Amino acid sequence: MTLLLFLGPFSVGIGLLGLFAFIWTVRARQYDDPKGDAGRILTDHLQDGPPHQDL
Amino acid sequence: MTVTTHSTQNLDAFVRKDAAGRDRIELLVKGAHCASCMTRIEAAVRALPAIKSVRFNLTSGKLSAISESGRADPVQLIGAVQALGFTAVAYDPAQALQEDDRIGRELVLALGVAGFGAMNVMMFTVPVWAGLFGQELTPYTRQVLLWLAAMVAAPCALFAGMPFFRSAWSSLRKGKANMDVPISIGVLLTLAVSFSETLLGGAHAYFDAAVMLLFLLLIGRYLDHRLRMTARSAARDLLALQAPIAIRIDADGLRQGIPVGEVTAGDFLAVPPGERIPVDGKVYAGASDIDNSLISGEGLPIAVGPGSKLYAGALNQSGELILRATAASQESAIAGITRLMEAGAQSRSAYVRLADKAAALYVPAVHSAALMTFAGGWLLGLGPREALLRAAAVLIVTCPCALGLAVPAVQIAASGRLFRKGVLIKSGAALERLAEVDLIYIDKTGVLTQGRPRLLTDAPHLVAAAAPLARGSHHPLAKALAEAAGPGQAATDIVEIAGEGVEGLVGGRRARLGRASFVGVRSAGTETELWFGFEGETKVRLVFEDDIRPEAVEVVADLRAAGYRLAILSGDVRRQTERVATLLCVDEWHAALTPAEKAAMVDKATSAGRKVLVVGDGLNDAAALAKAHASMAPGAAIEASQNAADCVYAQGDLRSIPLTLRIARQARSRALENFALAVIYNLVATPAAMAGWINPFVAALAMSSSSLAVTLNALRLTLAGRRP
Numbered sequence: 001m002t003l004l005l006f007l008g009p010f011s012v013g014i015g016l017l018g019l020f021a022f023i024w025t026v027r028a029r030q031y032d033d034p035k036g037d038a039g040r041i042l043t044d045h046l047q048d049g050p051p052h053q054d055l
Numbered sequence: 056m057t058v059t060t061h062s063t064q065n066l067d068a069f070v071r072k073d074a075a076g077r078d079r080i081e082l083l084v085k086g087a088h089c090a091s092c093m094t095r096i097e098a099a100v101r102a103l104p105a106i107k108s109v110r111f112n113l114t115s116g117k118l119s120a121i122s123e124s125g126r127a128d129p130v131q132l133i134g135a136v137q138a139l140g141f142t143a144v145a146y147d148p149a150q151a152l153q154e155d156d157r158i159g160r161e162l163v164l165a166l167g168v169a170g171f172g173a174m175n176v177m178m179f180t181v182p183v184w185a186g187l188f189g190q191e192l193t194p195y196t197r198q199v200l201l202w203l204a205a206m207v208a209a210p211c212a213l214f215a216g217m218p219f220f221r222s223a224w225s226s227l228r229k230g231k232a233n234m235d236v237p238i239s240i241g242v243l244l245t246l247a248v249s250f251s252e253t254l255l256g257g258a259h260a261y262f263d264a265a266v267m268l269l270f271l272l273l274i275g276r277y278l279d280h281r282l283r284m285t286a287r288s289a290a291r292d293l294l295a296l297q298a299p300i301a302i303r304i305d306a307d308g309l310r311q312g313i314p315v316g317e318v319t320a321g322d323f324l325a326v327p328p329g330e331r332i333p334v335d336g337k338v339y340a341g342a343s344d345i346d347n348s349l350i351s352g353e354g355l356p357i358a359v360g361p362g363s364k365l366y367a368g369a370l371n372q373s374g375e376l377i378l379r380a381t382a383a384s385q386e387s388a389i390a391g392i393t394r395l396m397e398a399g400a401q402s403r404s405a406y407v408r409l410a411d412k413a414a415a416l417y418v419p420a421v422h423s424a425a426l427m428t429f430a431g432g433w434l435l436g437l438g439p440r441e442a443l444l445r446a447a448a449v450l451i452v453t454c455p456c457a458l459g460l461a462v463p464a465v466q467i468a469a470s471g472r473l474f475r476k477g478v479l480i481k482s483g484a485a486l487e488r489l490a491e492v493d494l495i496y497i498d499k500t501g502v503l504t505q506g507r508p509r510l511l512t513d514a515p516h517l518v519a520a521a522a523p524l525a526r527g528s529h530h531p532l533a534k535a536l537a538e539a540a541g542p543g544q545a546a547t548d549i550v551e552i553a554g555e556g557v558e559g560l561v562g563g564r565r566a567r568l569g570r571a572s573f574v575g576v577r578s579a580g581t582e583t584e585l586w587f588g589f590e591g592e593t594k595v596r597l598v599f600e601d602d603i604r605p606e607a608v609e610v611v612a613d614l615r616a617a618g619y620r621l622a623i624l625s626g627d628v629r630r631q632t633e634r635v636a637t638l639l640c641v642d643e644w645h646a647a648l649t650p651a652e653k654a655a656m657v658d659k660a661t662s663a664g665r666k667v668l669v670v671g672d673g674l675n676d677a678a679a680l681a682k683a684h685a686s687m688a689p690g691a692a693i694e695a696s697q698n699a700a701d702c703v704y705a706q707g708d709l710r711s712i713p714l715t716l717r718i719a720r721q722a723r724s725r726a727l728e729n730f731a732l733a734v735i736y737n738l739v740a741t742p743a744a745m746a747g748w749i750n751p752f753v754a755a756l757a758m759s760s761s762s763l764a765v766t767l768n769a770l771r772l773t774l775a776g777r778r779p
Contacts, residue, residue: 004196008179008203015175015207022167026160036113039090046094 069145078127169270172211179204208262275460301333343374448744461729464769469722477705485701489719498671499625508599
């Protein structure tokens, strides 16, 4: 049962990684233009990263 | 006033400096719907000189461009986008600043955290549930699992619950209890009870229920927010599209475009034909016809010349006018109507939403049930701990999960369906008010009618004779005449005298087309008319009429069949209003109403207990729109009316009215069904909780199944729309 003490926090840690990744994507404004981003990844002519802070 | 790439126009007012000192321009682009449009727009803008970076947001239709300091050229930028076939207008920087949707981002974060918590806490609580069903689980393991669950759930619940705690607190401070009060008490009490149960080794630890509840409620809250944001940004787009610009002429005769807000009394302003008068003023030079229909509702254009008084919002029809402002925009005649509108909006904000009405009944009932469980249980000898646990169980199972999700889910489904039909609903409350309407007041000009004149006189030879002159004029009546005659030769030697008429040679003979006095006859002037005649011959009259919209008859019959009482309210003259009323078989009509009289009629009907829907487009309707129980405006309406209305429908299609009312009623039925589902659920769950039959597994199951039930019921609205 001591294994639980290790596995529990470990799995929560993996979950937290996902949570932090999610928080980062919100902060980086990746949900501001879902329609446009879907098109951006398909072409080389557009900058497909998250928008610049001041744009 | 639409901003066009007029050579005289200067759009520097739309350039904004960013923190690094570079110029920044925002454009609103219409008509771009696909990735290749986005590629072409960005490429075209990037190719312009001095542009440093550009980003087009396909979802919101906004284009942001940054250029080197002092080298921004909005006109060139707009030209580049328009050359690709899209409509582009400069976006008011003050409006663009509000773009940052902070509340939305906060809700997404809370939703993400609650989702993380709800999923991860299951890792630890599912084994505990198994223990409830006699599976092997030692007390020590159970304890470890519960503490792990607490470590995940408690911080997540506290963070994700913040939007609810804040709203509950501010509602309590005002001495009221909204739905967030039982939610907050429920969540906090659940956490407290779960901690004490974990410490004491009891069975009632509801960590999973607390986070799951918040997760489901946040979905509802986020949907509600999305609905309001879409409507609000669409309303702002409309405002930006009509970005008010005035052309000021300075002492050296130079013309410069400035925001209307910056006009001061005494400024000289140029108003080209086709544009609206920006502020109240007097004509200094020039002559033209003025269409006051948006202000007074009267369809007949009025001729103006030097010294005539002009009101903001009137449309300049035929000639360029130089006017001297007599008032700044805040003091213009429009401002009086705006004040009426504000008064109306205040009375409307007193409307109590369905969910809040439910909360007013729900909150005291639930809290007294919990209190009774505690007091009763203790008196019946359960002991304080067990009594408190059962009271907490009552609060948990009755937590208004279904209610919090029920109404937003219905409203998002209904407004989504209306949006696909070209109707934009501004808020959920508007949808609820639309469902209650029983009396409809419709404006005539521009709503029931096309809002533009059509030649009525049926005399082909006469039309053919006058048409050459009409082709040389910019006047709307002349244009209607030219349209009726079809393509052909224009007259020679044409001289247009703004506000009077045109003179020219038709087949070598001098002829005149224009108002009665210009042609040399006397007329009562009660109809929309033009006079025409060759020099020295008899003058003849051409009568014009504003056509009713083709679908109007069908729509009026539809509404009447659905049980609505219908009346026409018009600012136009009696004769014209009566004509339209007769054509549409509407027996209740009122003509020659001022804006204040329209608003007073709405007040009168309201105090008689009617729920009034006003449909109107003009400035003369704005006050009535704001005062009415619910209101609609066509997409071509002026901005004041679109702001005052609860919903805006595209293309002026009158069929949107019965459609909107029908969907609003369906939405109300779905919401009431959802309330009924929630009540049934509570009638079963509350006695079970009082009897102590609720355990963490049952709580989690009941909560998610009731939420699923109300969401599926709401989705029936969307499915109903998909069926042919």
